[in-house]
Amino acid sequence: MSEQPREPDQDGEARRAAAGPASASPPVTSDGPSATSASPSATPDEQRALSDGPFMSPDAPLAEAGGPFAEADALLTEAGGPFAEAGGPFAEVGGVSPVSPVGRLAATVERLSREVRAAQAEAEGRALIELAKGVLVERLKCGPVQAARQLAELAEQARVTPLELAVDVINQAARDRMSEVTDAFLAATKAADGAEPESAAVRLRAAESGVLAADDTQAVADALLEQALRPLGAVAVAVWAAGSDGSLTLAGSAGFSPAEATRWRYVPPDVVTVARRGLIEREGQWITSLGRTGLPSIGLHYHPDGGRVALPAGTGGRIHGVLEIAWPAPLTPQPPQVVRQVEALAELCAHTLETYTPPQAGTQEPRVLPDAAELMDLADGLHDPALVLVPHLDGDGHLVDFRIQHVNSRFLDPAGRPRAVVSGALLLEAYPMAAGDSELFQRVERVYATGEPFRARRMNLTALVDQVPLSAVADISISRHGSSVLLIWRIEDETARLASLLQHAQRLGRIGGFEENVLTGEITWNGQLFDLYGRPQSSTPVPLEELPSHAHPDDGVSIRRFLRTLLHHRRPAAAAFRLQRPDGVTRHTRIVAEPVLDTDGRLLLVRGACQDISAQHWTEVALAATRDQLAHTEQQATERNRLTLQLQHAIMPPTQAPLRVTGLQVAVRYRPAETEQLVGGDWYDAVVLPSGYVLLCVGDVAGHGIEAATSMVVLRNALRGLAVTGAGPGQLLSWLNIVAHHLTGSVTATAVCGLYDPVRRTLRWARAGHLPPVLVRGGEAAPLPLVKGLLLGAVPEVAYEEDEIQLAAGDTLLMYTDGLIERRDRPVEESLTHLLTTARTAPSTLDQQLDRLLTYSKSDTDDDTCIVGIRVG
16 A cells, blocks of 8 residues: 655744754754754744754654654554555564454554664664763854754764764763774774774763663663663673672673572672672683583573673772673674773773662661771771771872771781881882782782682781881781771781691691699690590590500500509609590500699699500501511522522523434523523423434413423423324324313413424424414525414314425524513514514524524513524534
């Protein structure tokens, strides 16, 4: 349907025509007022309308003025109304037909909401324009009407809206933190294509106007969110007020539900939240994702993965609260311009929080923070030295020092100066070293800024007197009360320090002291003695006369002798006894006591100490037992080594007598793993059989010592006996496997067995899980081709594969155990390559070649080593 144009206001047109040439100025838009002027013959109503600003004119219709109600006015005056238009904005609201009563109601609510938002924006813009007009009135020395006309003409020349020009005028006149932030944002975004940097300046000034016009902190939070933070993507904001005790009170919030705001109305001083982190850290907290930090905060359940920003809100060196902002999604690193904007908003909050008074629940009287005078009275009532400090600001309002407003009567200067010298002076003048190593001034400044008290033990206090530093150790307490700071220190004297040293000495020596008045029966124990007796400190101490009932019965004689010497003969005495505690634990204790007599020699009291010597006693007992065990072990080891050495020489000599075989040289070497255990599991054999064949074998039984040696002897002798049957090496290993599995306690072993035929110069061999022999021929060394064979003793019955090799004159064959090549830091293949390299260089004799292999072996497993070598002549 077509829209019917609205008839203009004839009276308004007439009045504007009578206003003169200024009526040609641009009309009022949603961003600002029109440029209007008044002729000298203007009516009083016209003069009042111009002086109050174009938004206050009662005669200018909203639709004509171009304000936010123009479209709404036109829609309301249509013949068919907005609800009859099929494609209109209210054709269907929430799936409800616009012609139905519910649809009309929803459309009306939506329209009124838009009008409220538009009116709010218009009011905020009007406040900024009126402020800019005031600046022009002061600078140009003109009236309000001329200032409004000048503002409109300048906006038309600069081709900007009057609202943007008004913000520019305010920034130039203010030159404050807000103008610095907006200038920086404009400079950084000036060259951006399609950007509207002026909106940032308008937002910040609009937010400032809303904050200054707000009645309470809740209204401040609403203004910050709607005017400045929602365009940055934020969805909620919380303004926290910091209490003097370090607590946080939710002074205002926007974007959070009322129930959530009620739950977070108060945060105690010791609860670590996002806002508390922002209060402690001067730079604030910029959190990418709140859920990853594990910190609790308001609205955590609604935006668990969203970003958070918490910035301290402070002025004049004092922090009044925290501004916390919530984003719905993880927060990406923000440009410096946005960071400065948020910091400027936090500073706006500080001015509001400076006069904030938290509401009190019920009928409780409001808590009044003491002023400096009341704090002086409080300091005079303390038993420790105390100073009342007030902030000392420079001309710009920045905190530079603290003045010592009052010194209480208990004050004790570390340098010995009187109270009058210190009272009234600046803290850094009286104690210039406070800004040094002890950081006392920084602690006071932090307490004044955040309100969180500070406690420290044994802090160094240094005073500079005649350029000589004088130091003292003191316990420090700093707390803020209103706008003043109370500094308390307790200088540690020598008596207290020595008493502390004595307590530590008693604790380390497990010594408990006692004193018993024999006239009154009063008994005094220290805490260490109660612990020694295993009794709570609230229980009654045990008198000396009852000591025998708490000791072991066998120690009764020594305890009674101790009491007789002490109480009857009145001489110092000592005794050692076993103390039986109520928990059933027996402690070895030594007691030392002395009598205290008056001038007439009468016994007044007995004082002494008990020491727990249980650890010393059991150490002596264990040491004596250890000496006996060591002597017995040394005797056993000597006998064992002697028997082992005899067994080793009997069955496994380091070398073997040469075999007399035509055309064949045989040599063997055996090297035990450790000198303490000369016999291991490695074994070798080289013997001529009745058939004329030569039996050559090496093996390795798992383990060391006599057990491994006896198993090795069984296998070695069994193989030698089985070889007489004339069976081949594969069959011999099969029989030897049965022996290992059934007749030796299920030992496991590896072996290589070969039969050499001196006539044919051939070697038949088989292996049981062992490394293959190495053939050295013509300056080259290589292992024999691998044949299949499982290690001995693993399963009851195994078949072993055989192979035969033809040897020639000059060939050398080496059989060895893994102790020759194994290393912990490299694979077997690499160690085998080193062995082949060493074996290629063949000395003139076979014995020299075996010695060379042992000398250049790089094994580090500390295992036995056997080598059997044959050389064909």
